Amino acid sequence: MGIKDQNNMDNGYEKLSKDLKNLPKVNAPDDFEYKLMVKIQNGQFETAKVKNESGKLWKFIPATAVALSALIIFFVVQETSVNNGNPYFDGIEQPVAKTDNIPDTVNLRGPASPAIDDGSYLVIHPNDVVKKEKPVTARPRLKGVDVDGLIDGSLINRSGLNRQHVVGHGNKSFNGFLVDKDRKEIERLRARLDSIKAEKKKKIAN
Amino acid sequence: MSTKYKGWTDEELIKEFQDSNTLDAYEVLVKRYKDPLTNFVFRFIGDKDVSTDIVQDTMIKFYLNKDSYKSFAKFSTWIYTIAGNLAKNELKRRKRRTILSLNSSSGDDDRPLEIGDDSVIDPDRLADGEIKNVLIQKALLKVKPVYREVVILRDIQEFSYEEISEMTNLSIGTVKSRINRGRSQLQKLLKNIYKE
Numbered sequence: 001m002g003i004k005d006q007n008n009m010d011n012g013y014e015k016l017s018k019d020l021k022n023l024p025k026v027n028a029p030d031d032f033e034y035k036l037m038v039k040i041q042n043g044q045f046e047t048a049k050v051k052n053e054s055g056k057l058w059k060f061i062p063a064t065a066v067a068l069s070a071l072i073i074f075f076v077v078q079e080t081s082v083n084n085g086n087p088y089f090d091g092i093e094q095p096v097a098k099t100d101n102i103p104d105t106v107n108l109r110g111p112a113s114p115a116i117d118d119g120s121y122l123v124i125h126p127n128d129v130v131k132k133e134k135p136v137t138a139r140p141r142l143k144g145v146d147v148d149g150l151i152d153g154s155l156i157n158r159s160g161l162n163r164q165h166v167v168g169h170g171n172k173s174f175n176g177f178l179v180d181k182d183r184k185e186i187e188r189l190r191a192r193l194d195s196i197k198a199e200k201k202k203k204i205a206n
Numbered sequence: 207m208s209t210k211y212k213g214w215t216d217e218e219l220i221k222e223f224q225d226s227n228t229l230d231a232y233e234v235l236v237k238r239y240k241d242p243l244t245n246f247v248f249r250f251i252g253d254k255d256v257s258t259d260i261v262q263d264t265m266i267k268f269y270l271n272k273d274s275y276k277s278f279a280k281f282s283t284w285i286y287t288i289a290g291n292l293a294k295n296e297l298k299r300r301k302r303r304t305i306l307s308l309n310s311s312s313g314d315d316d317r318p319l320e321i322g323d324d325s326v327i328d329p330d331r332l333a334d335g336e337i338k339n340v341l342i343q344k345a346l347l348k349v350k351p352v353y354r355e356v357v358i359l360r361d362i363q364e365f366s367y368e369e370i371s372e373m374t375n376l377s378i379g380t381v382k383s384r385i386n387r388g389r390s391q392l393q394k395l396l397k398n399i400y401k402e
Binding site for chain 2: 013015016017019020021023024025026027028029032033035036037039040
Protein backbone atom coordinates (compact mmCIF):
# COMPACT_ATOMS: atom_id res chain seq x y z
CA MET A 1 0.00 0.00 0.00
CA GLY A 2 1.64 3.14 -1.20
CA ILE A 3 1.41 6.54 0.35
CA LYS A 4 -0.38 7.74 -2.79
CA ASP A 5 -3.17 5.26 -2.29
CA GLN A 6 -3.58 6.28 1.30
CA ASN A 7 -3.76 9.91 0.29
CA ASN A 8 -6.43 9.12 -2.27
CA MET A 9 -8.43 7.36 0.35
CA ASP A 10 -8.26 10.32 2.67
CA ASN A 11 -9.14 12.89 0.03
CA GLY A 12 -12.30 14.76 0.85
CA TYR A 13 -12.14 13.96 4.50
CA GLU A 14 -9.01 15.83 5.50
CA LYS A 15 -10.77 18.27 7.77
CA LEU A 16 -12.86 15.56 9.38
CA SER A 17 -9.84 13.31 9.90
CA LYS A 18 -7.91 16.18 11.42
CA ASP A 19 -10.70 16.99 13.83
CA LEU A 20 -10.97 13.36 14.82
CA LYS A 21 -7.26 13.18 15.45
CA ASN A 22 -7.42 16.32 17.56
CA LEU A 23 -10.22 15.11 19.78
CA PRO A 24 -9.11 15.36 23.41
CA LYS A 25 -7.62 12.12 24.71
CA VAL A 26 -9.59 10.35 27.36
CA ASN A 27 -7.32 8.74 29.92
CA ALA A 28 -7.74 5.99 32.44
CA PRO A 29 -8.39 7.10 36.04
CA ASP A 30 -5.45 7.56 38.40
CA ASP A 31 -6.24 4.50 40.49
CA PHE A 32 -6.58 2.23 37.44
CA GLU A 33 -3.41 0.21 38.08
CA TYR A 34 -4.06 -0.04 41.81
CA LYS A 35 -7.55 -1.45 41.27
CA LEU A 36 -6.24 -3.81 38.63
CA MET A 37 -3.52 -5.23 40.89
CA VAL A 38 -5.99 -5.63 43.74
CA LYS A 39 -8.27 -7.62 41.44
CA ILE A 40 -5.41 -9.81 40.26
CA GLN A 41 -4.10 -10.44 43.76
CA ASN A 42 -7.57 -11.25 45.08
CA GLY A 43 -8.28 -13.50 42.15
CA GLN A 44 -11.28 -11.41 41.12
CA PHE A 45 -11.27 -12.42 37.51
CA GLU A 46 -15.00 -12.32 36.96
CA THR A 47 -15.66 -9.36 34.70
CA ALA A 48 -17.55 -6.39 35.99
CA LYS A 49 -20.02 -6.73 33.16
CA VAL A 50 -20.87 -10.30 34.12
CA LYS A 51 -21.33 -9.24 37.73
CA ASN A 52 -23.63 -6.42 36.76
CA GLU A 53 -25.71 -8.68 34.56
CA SER A 54 -26.20 -11.31 37.24
CA GLY A 55 -26.91 -8.64 39.81
CA LYS A 56 -29.67 -7.16 37.70
CA LEU A 57 -31.43 -10.47 37.25
CA TRP A 58 -32.98 -10.27 40.70
CA LYS A 59 -35.51 -7.73 39.49
CA PHE A 60 -37.10 -10.36 37.28
CA ILE A 61 -37.76 -12.74 40.18
CA PRO A 62 -41.03 -11.16 41.40
CA ALA A 63 -42.49 -11.05 37.89
CA THR A 64 -41.45 -14.65 37.27
CA ALA A 65 -42.91 -15.74 40.59
CA VAL A 66 -46.24 -14.06 39.81
CA ALA A 67 -46.38 -15.65 36.37
CA LEU A 68 -45.59 -19.10 37.74
CA SER A 69 -48.17 -18.75 40.52
CA ALA A 70 -50.81 -17.76 37.98
CA LEU A 71 -50.00 -20.82 35.88
CA ILE A 72 -50.17 -23.16 38.84
CA ILE A 73 -53.47 -21.70 40.05
CA PHE A 74 -54.90 -21.92 36.54
CA PHE A 75 -54.09 -25.60 36.17
CA VAL A 76 -55.22 -26.49 39.66
CA VAL A 77 -58.56 -24.72 39.21
CA GLN A 78 -59.07 -26.43 35.89
CA GLU A 79 -58.45 -29.85 37.40
CA THR A 80 -60.89 -29.36 40.27
CA SER A 81 -63.59 -27.94 37.98
CA VAL A 82 -63.61 -31.18 35.96
CA ASN A 83 -64.55 -33.14 39.05
CA ASN A 84 -67.08 -30.54 40.14
CA GLY A 85 -69.15 -30.77 36.96
CA ASN A 86 -71.65 -32.94 38.77
CA PRO A 87 -72.61 -31.28 42.05
CA TYR A 88 -73.55 -34.65 43.49
CA PHE A 89 -70.25 -36.19 42.67
CA ASP A 90 -68.41 -37.03 45.83
CA GLY A 91 -65.55 -38.92 44.34
CA ILE A 92 -67.16 -42.26 44.95
CA GLU A 93 -67.79 -44.30 41.91
CA GLN A 94 -71.47 -44.54 41.20
CA PRO A 95 -72.55 -48.13 40.83
CA VAL A 96 -75.10 -47.08 38.21
CA ALA A 97 -73.95 -49.41 35.53
CA LYS A 98 -74.00 -52.41 37.76
CA THR A 99 -77.52 -51.76 38.98
CA ASP A 100 -78.88 -51.16 35.52
CA ASN A 101 -77.37 -54.27 34.11
CA ILE A 102 -78.66 -56.64 36.72
CA PRO A 103 -81.38 -58.60 35.08
CA ASP A 104 -84.72 -59.11 36.61
CA THR A 105 -84.17 -62.64 37.67
CA VAL A 106 -86.59 -64.96 39.35
CA ASN A 107 -86.25 -68.61 39.40
CA LEU A 108 -89.48 -69.90 37.97
CA ARG A 109 -88.60 -73.46 38.22
CA GLY A 110 -91.03 -75.59 39.82
CA PRO A 111 -90.17 -78.68 41.81
CA ALA A 112 -87.11 -80.52 40.85
CA SER A 113 -87.33 -81.46 37.27
CA PRO A 114 -85.20 -84.13 35.81
CA ALA A 115 -85.00 -82.01 32.61
CA ILE A 116 -82.98 -79.26 34.24
CA ASP A 117 -80.66 -81.13 36.39
CA ASP A 118 -77.44 -79.33 35.64
CA GLY A 119 -78.00 -76.61 38.20
CA SER A 120 -79.16 -73.95 35.72
CA TYR A 121 -82.19 -71.82 36.24
CA LEU A 122 -84.57 -69.71 34.22
CA VAL A 123 -84.06 -65.96 34.18
CA ILE A 124 -86.69 -63.38 33.15
CA HIS A 125 -84.98 -60.32 31.67
CA PRO A 126 -86.56 -56.87 31.65
CA ASN A 127 -87.71 -57.34 28.10
CA ASP A 128 -89.65 -60.46 29.20
CA VAL A 129 -87.20 -62.75 27.58
CA VAL A 130 -86.74 -65.93 29.54
CA LYS A 131 -83.35 -67.52 29.47
CA LYS A 132 -81.73 -70.51 31.05
CA GLU A 133 -78.63 -69.50 32.96
CA LYS A 134 -76.28 -71.18 35.28
CA PRO A 135 -76.02 -69.70 38.71
CA VAL A 136 -72.91 -68.16 40.08
CA THR A 137 -71.33 -70.89 42.09
CA ALA A 138 -70.79 -70.03 45.65
CA ARG A 139 -67.38 -70.41 47.13
CA PRO A 140 -67.26 -73.92 48.55
CA ARG A 141 -65.44 -72.80 51.62
CA LEU A 142 -68.02 -70.19 52.51
CA LYS A 143 -70.66 -71.29 54.92
CA GLY A 144 -72.65 -68.03 54.61
CA VAL A 145 -75.50 -67.19 52.30
CA ASP A 146 -75.60 -64.52 49.64
CA VAL A 147 -78.85 -62.86 50.61
CA ASP A 148 -78.69 -60.29 47.80
CA GLY A 149 -78.19 -63.03 45.31
CA LEU A 150 -81.21 -64.84 46.63
CA ILE A 151 -83.38 -61.74 46.55
CA ASP A 152 -82.53 -60.81 43.01
CA GLY A 153 -82.73 -64.38 41.93
CA SER A 154 -79.18 -64.91 40.75
CA LEU A 155 -78.69 -67.64 43.33
CA ILE A 156 -82.23 -68.92 43.78
CA ASN A 157 -82.61 -72.50 42.81
CA ARG A 158 -85.85 -74.31 43.21
CA SER A 159 -84.33 -77.58 42.53
CA GLY A 160 -84.23 -79.59 45.65
CA LEU A 161 -81.17 -81.38 44.43
CA ASN A 162 -79.29 -78.09 43.98
CA ARG A 163 -80.41 -76.48 47.11
CA GLN A 164 -77.33 -77.67 48.81
CA HIS A 165 -75.11 -75.68 46.40
CA VAL A 166 -76.61 -72.44 47.53
CA VAL A 167 -77.35 -72.72 51.18
CA GLY A 168 -76.48 -75.04 53.92
CA HIS A 169 -73.98 -77.00 51.89
CA GLY A 170 -75.95 -80.17 52.09
CA ASN A 171 -78.31 -79.16 54.82
CA LYS A 172 -81.50 -80.16 53.13
CA SER A 173 -83.74 -79.06 55.89
CA PHE A 174 -82.86 -75.38 55.63
CA ASN A 175 -85.28 -73.52 53.44
CA GLY A 176 -85.47 -70.12 55.08
CA PHE A 177 -84.30 -68.14 52.02
CA LEU A 178 -85.65 -70.18 49.26
CA VAL A 179 -88.21 -68.65 46.98
CA ASP A 180 -91.54 -70.18 47.49
CA LYS A 181 -92.98 -72.06 44.55
CA ASP A 182 -96.21 -70.13 45.02
CA ARG A 183 -96.70 -67.94 41.92
CA LYS A 184 -98.32 -65.18 43.88
CA GLU A 185 -95.30 -64.96 46.05
CA ILE A 186 -93.17 -64.71 42.95
CA GLU A 187 -95.22 -61.85 41.61
CA ARG A 188 -95.08 -60.06 44.91
CA LEU A 189 -91.32 -60.40 45.06
CA ARG A 190 -90.93 -59.24 41.51
CA ALA A 191 -92.97 -56.15 42.23
CA ARG A 192 -90.89 -55.48 45.26
CA LEU A 193 -87.73 -55.82 43.20
CA ASP A 194 -89.11 -53.36 40.69
CA SER A 195 -89.83 -50.82 43.34
CA ILE A 196 -86.37 -51.21 44.85
CA LYS A 197 -84.80 -50.60 41.48
CA ALA A 198 -86.98 -47.58 40.85
CA GLU A 199 -85.99 -46.13 44.21
CA LYS A 200 -82.36 -46.57 43.42
CA LYS A 201 -82.76 -44.81 40.09
CA LYS A 202 -84.52 -41.94 41.75
CA LYS A 203 -81.75 -41.53 44.29
CA ILE A 204 -79.11 -41.47 41.58
CA ALA A 205 -81.06 -38.93 39.56
CA ASN A 206 -81.31 -36.69 42.57
CA MET B 207 7.73 -0.52 39.53
CA SER B 208 11.20 -1.36 38.34
CA THR B 209 12.91 1.05 35.93
CA LYS B 210 14.74 -1.88 34.41
CA TYR B 211 12.06 -2.41 31.72
CA LYS B 212 11.54 1.19 30.73
CA GLY B 213 13.33 1.05 27.38
CA TRP B 214 12.08 -2.41 26.40
CA THR B 215 9.79 -2.95 23.44
CA ASP B 216 6.33 -4.34 23.89
CA GLU B 217 7.36 -7.68 22.44
CA GLU B 218 10.35 -7.97 24.75
CA LEU B 219 8.20 -7.19 27.76
CA ILE B 220 5.51 -9.71 26.94
CA LYS B 221 8.13 -12.34 26.33
CA GLU B 222 9.67 -11.61 29.71
CA PHE B 223 6.24 -11.86 31.28
CA GLN B 224 5.51 -15.14 29.49
CA ASP B 225 8.86 -16.74 30.29
CA SER B 226 9.46 -15.56 33.84
CA ASN B 227 6.01 -14.41 34.93
CA THR B 228 7.56 -11.09 35.84
CA LEU B 229 4.86 -8.81 37.19
CA ASP B 230 6.96 -5.72 36.61
CA ALA B 231 7.04 -6.35 32.87
CA TYR B 232 3.28 -6.77 32.94
CA GLU B 233 2.84 -3.51 34.83
CA VAL B 234 4.94 -1.60 32.31
CA LEU B 235 2.72 -2.81 29.51
CA VAL B 236 -0.40 -1.90 31.50
CA LYS B 237 0.94 1.60 32.04
CA ARG B 238 1.73 1.99 28.36
CA TYR B 239 -1.64 0.88 27.05
CA LYS B 240 -4.21 1.86 29.66
CA ASP B 241 -4.69 5.40 28.29
CA PRO B 242 -4.81 4.68 24.54
CA LEU B 243 -7.12 1.73 25.17
CA THR B 244 -9.39 3.84 27.38
CA ASN B 245 -9.54 6.51 24.67
CA PHE B 246 -10.33 3.93 21.99
CA VAL B 247 -13.05 2.22 24.00
CA PHE B 248 -14.56 5.53 25.16
CA ARG B 249 -14.87 6.81 21.58
CA PHE B 250 -16.51 3.52 20.67
CA ILE B 251 -18.89 3.18 23.64
CA GLY B 252 -19.39 6.75 24.79
CA ASP B 253 -19.37 6.02 28.52
CA LYS B 254 -16.31 6.76 30.64
CA ASP B 255 -17.02 4.37 33.53
CA VAL B 256 -17.94 1.48 31.28
CA SER B 257 -14.84 2.13 29.19
CA THR B 258 -12.67 1.91 32.30
CA ASP B 259 -14.26 -1.40 33.22
CA ILE B 260 -13.72 -2.77 29.76
CA VAL B 261 -10.06 -1.79 29.76
CA GLN B 262 -9.66 -3.38 33.21
CA ASP B 263 -11.17 -6.57 31.81
CA THR B 264 -8.81 -6.35 28.87
CA MET B 265 -5.80 -6.21 31.16
CA ILE B 266 -7.10 -9.10 33.21
CA LYS B 267 -7.59 -11.17 30.07
CA PHE B 268 -4.07 -10.22 29.05
CA TYR B 269 -2.81 -11.40 32.45
CA LEU B 270 -4.68 -14.69 32.35
CA ASN B 271 -4.04 -15.52 28.70
CA LYS B 272 -0.51 -14.22 28.22
CA ASP B 273 0.53 -17.47 26.60
CA SER B 274 -1.99 -17.08 23.80
CA TYR B 275 0.04 -14.18 22.42
CA LYS B 276 2.29 -15.29 19.59
CA SER B 277 5.42 -13.30 18.88
CA PHE B 278 4.87 -13.09 15.10
CA ALA B 279 2.15 -10.45 15.70
CA LYS B 280 2.53 -7.03 17.23
CA PHE B 281 1.54 -6.78 20.85
CA SER B 282 -0.56 -3.66 20.17
CA THR B 283 -2.58 -5.57 17.57
CA TRP B 284 -3.24 -8.34 20.06
CA ILE B 285 -4.33 -6.15 22.95
CA TYR B 286 -6.48 -3.88 20.77
CA THR B 287 -8.23 -6.97 19.43
CA ILE B 288 -9.12 -8.04 22.96
CA ALA B 289 -10.34 -4.55 23.88
CA GLY B 290 -12.31 -4.24 20.62
CA ASN B 291 -14.07 -7.56 21.17
CA LEU B 292 -15.03 -6.67 24.73
CA ALA B 293 -16.34 -3.29 23.58
CA LYS B 294 -18.44 -4.94 20.86
CA ASN B 295 -19.86 -7.38 23.40
CA GLU B 296 -20.87 -4.45 25.57
CA LEU B 297 -22.64 -2.84 22.63
CA LYS B 298 -24.57 -6.05 21.97
CA ARG B 299 -25.63 -6.20 25.60
CA ARG B 300 -26.82 -2.60 25.42
CA LYS B 301 -28.74 -3.30 22.26
CA ARG B 302 -30.65 -6.11 23.98
CA ARG B 303 -31.43 -3.81 26.87
CA THR B 304 -32.61 -0.94 24.67
CA ILE B 305 -35.26 -3.17 23.11
CA LEU B 306 -37.15 -2.76 26.36
CA SER B 307 -36.20 0.84 26.76
CA LEU B 308 -38.31 3.67 25.38
CA ASN B 309 -35.33 5.87 24.64
CA SER B 310 -33.40 4.27 21.88
CA SER B 311 -30.32 5.99 20.59
CA SER B 312 -29.38 3.65 17.79
CA GLY B 313 -26.96 4.55 15.13
CA ASP B 314 -29.50 4.32 12.33
CA ASP B 315 -30.49 7.95 12.48
CA ASP B 316 -28.81 9.75 9.59
CA ARG B 317 -30.24 13.14 10.29
CA PRO B 318 -27.66 15.90 10.76
CA LEU B 319 -26.95 16.66 14.38
CA GLU B 320 -28.44 19.85 15.66
CA ILE B 321 -26.74 21.95 18.28
CA GLY B 322 -30.12 22.45 19.80
CA ASP B 323 -32.84 25.03 19.83
CA ASP B 324 -30.83 27.06 22.26
CA SER B 325 -30.60 30.36 20.52
CA VAL B 326 -28.20 31.58 23.16
CA ILE B 327 -25.39 29.76 21.37
CA ASP B 328 -23.60 32.18 19.09
CA PRO B 329 -23.16 30.78 15.58
CA ASP B 330 -19.50 31.76 15.85
CA ARG B 331 -19.20 29.28 18.67
CA LEU B 332 -19.61 26.55 16.13
CA ALA B 333 -15.88 26.84 15.69
CA ASP B 334 -15.42 26.55 19.42
CA GLY B 335 -13.47 23.37 20.09
CA GLU B 336 -15.53 22.15 22.99
CA ILE B 337 -18.91 22.18 21.35
CA LYS B 338 -17.44 20.84 18.15
CA ASN B 339 -15.80 17.96 19.99
CA VAL B 340 -19.05 17.09 21.72
CA LEU B 341 -20.87 17.12 18.38
CA ILE B 342 -18.22 14.96 16.76
CA GLN B 343 -18.42 12.41 19.57
CA LYS B 344 -22.22 12.38 19.37
CA ALA B 345 -22.03 11.88 15.62
CA LEU B 346 -19.47 9.11 16.07
CA LEU B 347 -21.85 7.21 18.31
CA LYS B 348 -24.53 7.44 15.62
CA VAL B 349 -22.30 5.83 13.01
CA LYS B 350 -22.77 2.09 12.56
CA PRO B 351 -20.47 0.19 14.95
CA VAL B 352 -18.72 -1.74 12.17
CA TYR B 353 -17.74 1.55 10.53
CA ARG B 354 -17.17 3.38 13.78
CA GLU B 355 -14.54 0.93 14.99
CA VAL B 356 -12.32 1.26 11.94
CA VAL B 357 -12.72 5.04 11.73
CA ILE B 358 -11.58 5.35 15.33
CA LEU B 359 -8.62 3.01 14.77
CA ARG B 360 -7.61 4.90 11.65
CA ASP B 361 -8.35 8.55 12.38
CA ILE B 362 -8.04 8.69 16.18
CA GLN B 363 -5.63 5.90 17.09
CA GLU B 364 -3.70 6.36 13.81
CA PHE B 365 -3.10 2.73 12.97
CA SER B 366 -2.22 1.66 9.45
CA TYR B 367 -4.65 -0.24 7.23
CA GLU B 368 -2.57 -3.40 7.71
CA GLU B 369 -2.67 -3.15 11.47
CA ILE B 370 -6.42 -2.47 11.43
CA SER B 371 -6.89 -5.43 9.10
CA GLU B 372 -5.12 -7.69 11.62
CA MET B 373 -7.03 -6.33 14.59
CA THR B 374 -10.42 -6.67 13.00
CA ASN B 375 -9.64 -9.81 11.04
CA LEU B 376 -10.89 -8.13 7.86
CA SER B 377 -9.29 -7.79 4.49
CA ILE B 378 -7.59 -4.50 3.73
CA GLY B 379 -10.16 -3.78 1.05
CA THR B 380 -13.00 -4.19 3.53
CA VAL B 381 -11.20 -2.02 6.05
CA LYS B 382 -10.82 0.78 3.50
CA SER B 383 -14.39 0.48 2.36
CA ARG B 384 -15.72 0.65 5.90
CA ILE B 385 -13.53 3.60 6.79
CA ASN B 386 -14.84 5.42 3.75
CA ARG B 387 -18.45 4.71 4.61
CA GLY B 388 -17.91 5.66 8.23
CA ARG B 389 -16.41 8.99 7.27
CA SER B 390 -19.21 9.59 4.82
CA GLN B 391 -21.82 8.98 7.50
CA LEU B 392 -19.97 11.23 9.91
CA GLN B 393 -19.76 13.97 7.36
CA LYS B 394 -23.50 13.80 6.72
CA LEU B 395 -24.24 13.95 10.41
CA LEU B 396 -21.90 16.91 10.85
CA LYS B 397 -23.22 18.73 7.79
CA ASN B 398 -23.56 21.93 9.76
CA ILE B 399 -19.85 21.94 10.51
CA TYR B 400 -18.39 20.49 7.34
CA LYS B 401 -20.06 22.22 4.47
CA GLU B 402 -19.45 20.09 1.37
